[in-house]
Amino acid sequence: MVRSxxxxxxxxxxxxxxxLGFAVIVIAGCYATGVPGDTxxxxxxxxxxxxxxxxxxxxxxxxxxxxxxxxxxxxLSFGARRRDFFWxxxxxxxxxxxxxxxxxxxxxxFPGLAGWASRERWMxxxxxxxxxxxxxxxxxxxxxxxxxxxxxxxxxxGLGIFLIAVSIFVLMAATAILILxxxxxxxxxxxxxxxxWLWASxxxxxxxxxxxxxxxxxxxxxxxxxRFVVR
Amino acid sequence: MNAGILKAEGLCKSYKDKxxxxxxxxxxxxxxxxxxxxxxxxxxxxxxxILTAQNTKDSGSVTYDGQPVWENQKxxxxxCFSRELQPTLFSGPNNLKVKHYLRSAAIYYPNWDLDYAxxxxxxxxxxxxxxxxxxxxxxxxxxTILIALASRAPITILDEPAAxxxxxxxxxxxxxxxxxxxxxxxxxxxxxxxxxxAASVFERVIILDQxxxxxxxxxxxxxxxxxxxxxxxxxxxxxxxxLQVLSAHQMGRHKTVAVRGDVVKLEAAQExxxxxxxxxxxxxxxxxxxxxxxx
Amino acid sequence: MRGTLNDRSPIYLQIAQMLEDDILxxxxxxxxxxxxxxxxxxxxxxxxxxxxxGIDLLVSEGILYKRRGIGxxxxxxxxxxxxxxxxxxxxxxxxxxxxxxxxxxxLTGEELVAMIxxxxxxxxxx
Numbered sequence: 176m177v178r179s180x181x182x183x184x185x186x187x188x189x190x191x192x193x194x195l196g197f198a199v200i201v202i203a204g205c206y207a208t209g210v211p212g213d214t215x216x217x218x219x220x221x222x223x224x225x226x227x228x229x230x231x232x233x234x235x236x237x238x239x240x241x242x243x244x245x246x247x248x249x250x251l252s253f254g255a256r257r258r259d260f261f262w263x264x265x266x267x268x269x270x271x272x273x274x275x276x277x278x279x280x281x282x283x284x285f286p287g288l289a290g291w292a293s294r295e296r297w298m299x300x301x302x303x304x305x306x307x308x309x310x311x312x313x314x315x316x317x318x319x320x321x322x323x324x325x326x327x328x329x330x331x332x333g334l335g336i337f338l339i340a341v342s343i344f345v346l347m348a349a350t351a352i353l354i355l356x357x358x359x360x361x362x363x364x365x366x367x368x369x370x371x372w373l374w375a376s377x378x379x380x381x382x383x384x385x386x387x388x389x390x391x392x393x394x395x396x397x398x399x400x401x402r403f404v405v406r
Numbered sequence: 407m408n409a410g411i412l413k414a415e416g417l418c419k420s421y422k423d424k425x426x427x428x429x430x431x432x433x434x435x436x437x438x439x440x441x442x443x444x445x446x447x448x449x450x451x452x453x454x455x456i457l458t459a460q461n462t463k464d465s466g467s468v469t470y471d472g473q474p475v476w477e478n479q480k481x482x483x484x485x486c487f488s489r490e491l492q493p494t495l496f497s498g499p500n501n502l503k504v505k506h507y508l509r510s511a512a513i514y515y516p517n518w519d520l521d522y523a524x525x526x527x528x529x530x531x532x533x534x535x536x537x538x539x540x541x542x543x544x545x546x547x548x549x550t551i552l553i554a555l556a557s558r559a560p561i562t563i564l565d566e567p568a569a570x571x572x573x574x575x576x577x578x579x580x581x582x583x584x585x586x587x588x589x590x591x592x593x594x595x596x597x598x599x600x601x602x603x604a605a606s607v608f609e610r611v612i613i614l615d616q617x618x619x620x621x622x623x624x625x626x627x628x629x630x631x632x633x634x635x636x637x638x639x640x641x642x643x644x645x646x647x648x649l650q651v652l653s654a655h656q657m658g659r660h661k662t663v664a665v666r667g668d669v670v671k672l673e674a675a676q677e678x679x680x681x682x683x684x685x686x687x688x689x690x691x692x693x694x695x696x697x698x699x700x701x
Numbered sequence: 702m703r704g705t706l707n708d709r710s711p712i713y714l715q716i717a718q719m720l721e722d723d724i725l726x727x728x729x730x731x732x733x734x735x736x737x738x739x740x741x742x743x744x745x746x747x748x749x750x751x752x753x754x755g756i757d758l759l760v761s762e763g764i765l766y767k768r769r770g771i772g773x774x775x776x777x778x779x780x781x782x783x784x785x786x787x788x789x790x791x792x793x794x795x796x797x798x799x800x801x802x803x804x805x806x807x808l809t810g811e812e813l814v815a816m817i818x819x820x821x822x823x824x825x826x827x
Binding site for chain 2: 250258404
């Protein structure tokens with residue numbers, strides 16, 4: 176399994192470095208344009224900072240997709256055991272999720288620590304406040320679906336494209352719901368309406384959907400890996 | 407090199423409704439160079455894929471040292487299956503550079519010989535910085551050969567290694583193969599279309615036709631059973647008694663037949679007023695497998 | 702395969718014959734070492750097992766012998782052994798085909814003998 180991990184890591188580390196590098200650039204850009212000091216300044220860097228967790232999630236999806244398109248074929252052609260490859264893939268996804276979680280926590284805490292003027296939009300970054308497990312769960316779901324999309328893309332293009340569409344829909348919907356559910360004003364308003372019970376259960380339902388997607392996706396990935404025919 | 411015995415028994419494989427391998431038995435003994443020859447679509451790559459657990463089988467068993475090869479770490483460590491590089495797999499985001507491809511091989515093959523790999527890189531004049539999809543067909547073949555040789559795997563399988571190489575490079579390939587074999591006594595299985603050139607390299611030849619193994623024998627022993635007999639048709643027919651006639655061509659009363667038989671019967675044929683000439687491996691192959699079905 | 706090998710007879714026989722020719726021509730003299738199987742395989746681009754078969758044939762006939770750890774050597778009296786062997790094969794290999802060919806050309810026995818004597822004369826004059 177170590178060999179498959181080393182093999183996949185070759186492709187992963189540049190991508191993770193890119194995420195970290197991008198974060199550094201955004202922070203630097205914020206400082207350069209005076210964002211920390213003045214809550215009135217709303218520019219590109221400020222937007223990126225606010226939306227960074229979302230961006231991380233989508234980048235993880237894309238990286239997982241790219242990782243899984245041809246590397247399974249390559250690894251197996253070099254004599255990797257299928258179960259070793261599967262678990263190496265898991266390790267990569269877990270390490271990536273943990274690293275990004277650390278980054279997200281850092282980005283959420285940083286303005287406070289660095290004495291930046293507080294902004295309401297940045298409540299987004301703390302959307303997981305009280306539910307800190309949501310970010311890693313969402314990362315996992317994004318990566319699993321990304322990986323599965325990549326694998327299926329090779330096997331049957333049509334199915335792959337279909338899954339990409341479904342994934343993007345599910346993931347965007349889940350993200351939107353999570354964002355909305357952290358907007359306290361909006362939530363209070365919705366809970367008072369006729370469908371209040373629906374809105375109240377939405378976060379848990381979303382979390383459940385994400386969890387099921389992740390688990391279901393993993394089972395499918397295992398199946399694809401076991402039955403894969405090397406070309 | 408301590409290679410185990412790689413054995414297939416009763417192997418069957420179908421794609422959709424077409425049976426690609428029928429009840430196939432094969433034992434690969436260590437320390438020999440095998441040639442695997444067959445027409446396009448005979449099932450060579452499928453067979454090799456199943457032997458190396460890179461393809462799935464419908465029924466039968468493939469064992470290495472008595473244990474099934476599927477998910478078998480020891481078997482996978484000892485076997486290297488170097489396939490033709492498919493440019494389509496290396497397009498877009500998967501466009502690896504040669505050096506990453508080689509580094510990946512070095513990660514996976516426990517016996518990888520870096521010095522040997524570097525020497526071959528130098529000899530083949532391959533640039534590691536180039537992307538695989540930018541390589542010419544010949545260069546892709548050279549990468550395939552490099553991986554196979556530098557893997558130093560006890561059982562090394564090469565699928566069409568010479569395709570895309572010009573004749574000078576092909577000769578160099580056979581030389582490299584024999585040099586490596588002389589040094590390490592590895593087991594090689596080489597699948598190829600270019601039969602006659604490679605014939606003298608193979609200790610044993612396996613002929614695959616329409617999913618079945620029709621011959622698995624020492625090369626010279628096999629060739630020794632075949633002859634061309636030609637002369638006047640009635641004399642030729644007489645000389646062929648007791649021999650298996652594989653094909654016949656006639657021009658007027660001049661008749662040429664391809665026959666197969668044991669040594670004794672072939673010697674007897676020499677008494678008649680006919681010309682007898684030996685067949686080379688390519689001739690033998692065409693005689694056995696040259697039924698003209700479309701592919 | 703390289704150069705001097707052809708596909709008219711099994712390769713291992715050709716290897717054996719080439720070594721015998723070398724012995725007759727004194728390219729290898731008695732008690733001298735002959736090329737190893739690996740050297741022969743390398744020279745002619747053939748499988749070492751095939752080269753070994755050719756050498757083993759000569760060993761079994763006593764023309765070569767093995768010195769353990771060193772290699773294969775030309776046996777004492779190998780030259781005359783090879784000549785003897787070729788004499789025995791001469792009838793089947795040369796005389797019978799000559800007679801057969803003569804018959805197909807409808808040459809008489811006397812014509813054949815006359816031709817042989819003429820050729821022997823030319824050989825002597827060289």
